[in-house]
Amino acid sequence: MPELPEVETVRRGLQPVLEGARIVRAEARRPNLRFPLPDRFAEHLAGRLVASLGRRAKYLTAHLDGGLALICHLGMSGSFRIEDEGGSGVPGIFHRERSKDAAHDHVVFHVETAAGELKRVVYNDPRRFGFMLFAEPGRLAEHPMLAGLGVEPTGNALDGDLLADLFRGRAAPLKSVLMDQRLIAGLGNIYVCEALWRAGLSPRRAAGSLATAAGKPSVRAGRLAQSIRDVIAAAIEAGGSSLRDHMQTDGSLGYFQHSFRVYDREGEACPRPGCGGTIERIVQNGRSTFYCPACQR
Numbered sequence: 388m389p390e391l392p393e394v395e396t397v398r399r400g401l402q403p404v405l406e407g408a409r410i411v412r413a414e415a416r417r418p419n420l421r422f423p424l425p426d427r428f429a430e431h432l433a434g435r436l437v438a439s440l441g442r443r444a445k446y447l448t449a450h451l452d453g454g455l456a457l458i459c460h461l462g463m464s465g466s467f468r469i470e471d472e473g474g475s476g477v478p479g480i481f482h483r484e485r486s487k488d489a490a491h492d493h494v495v496f497h498v499e500t501a502a503g504e505l506k507r508v509v510y511n512d513p514r515r516f517g518f519m520l521f522a523e524p525g526r527l528a529e530h531p532m533l534a535g536l537g538v539e540p541t542g543n544a545l546d547g548d549l550l551a552d553l554f555r556g557r558a559a560p561l562k563s564v565l566m567d568q569r570l571i572a573g574l575g576n577i578y579v580c581e582a583l584w585r586a587g588l589s590p591r592r593a594a595g596s597l598a599t600a601a602g603k604p605s606v607r608a609g610r611l612a613q614s615i616r617d618v619i620a621a622a623i624e625a626g627g628s629s630l631r632d633h634m635q636t637d638g639s640l641g642y643f644q645h646s647f648r649v650y651d652r653e654g655e656a657c658p659r660p661g662c663g664g665t666i667e668r669i670v671q672n673g674r675s676t677f678y679c680p681a682c683q684r
């Protein structure tokens with residue numbers, strides 16, 4: 388499943404084409420993805436202007452004129468590509484290569500961009516775990532997919548005070564609390580492992596240990612908040628530079644250039660200078676956790 392930085396990279400890749408564009412025509416080539424497409428999907432979209440393209444956690448959101456909003460999730464294998472007479476480009480750089488097989492092109496938006504160019508924005512999804520849904524005008528934040536989501540891990544709102552507030556009294560391990568989308572939205576397995584390594588904190592440590600009895604943040608809480616924001620920002624940055632490198636080409640897919648320090652590195656030496664530890668893999672809540680028992684306490 389794409390992680391938040393990949394979804395943000397897709398958003399940034401689509402933005403120059405879609406923002407301010409008019410949807411001339413939409414094509415739904417099958418009635419469903421993970422869920423049925425909305426009733427009269429193509430008809431509702433035809434003629435609408437795309438006011439802005441946003442993201443909430445791992446959901447892409449498009450605000451259309453008339454107040455209608457489109458919510459899109461890429462699922463396991465969804466991707467967009469942009470086509471025109473002059474070639475094509477793939478917005479979004481993924482850790483794993485994405486399909487370009489036309490048999491899996493399920494939704495096509497024919498748009499006239501703000502600059503007056505005619506483009507096709509094609510949604511491809513071999514496994515069809517992705518979805519597209521409408522939110523009623525003005526009710527995007529209350530949509531069932533978005534309503535219960537916690538704070539974004541990208542902005543200034545995420546600090547030691549906030550973590551202390553979320554963590555106080557919780558005996559559950561840090562790893563599982565950080566993965567809880569109702570608390571922090573859009574943090575996935577990879578970046579939780581990476582952020583905990585950066586902060587030097589064990590994924591097994593009780594989350595509540597980062598807050599004092601009075602609910603004040605410990606020094607560790609501040610360090611963890613900074614690590615989460617840094618690791619996500621660095622990945623979005625890496626995605627952005629990959630996007631610049633690959634959008635110019637013939638549409639051949641790039642790979643996400645971000646290199647992980649602990650994720651998927653079981654048995655390798657810990658990259659922290661002077662640590663000397665070895666990365667281990669444990670299973671928490673059915674998911675692999677990678678960490679260094681020597682420097683993550």
Ligand SMILES: [Zn+2]
Nearest residue numbers: 657662679682
């Ligand atoms: Zn280490």
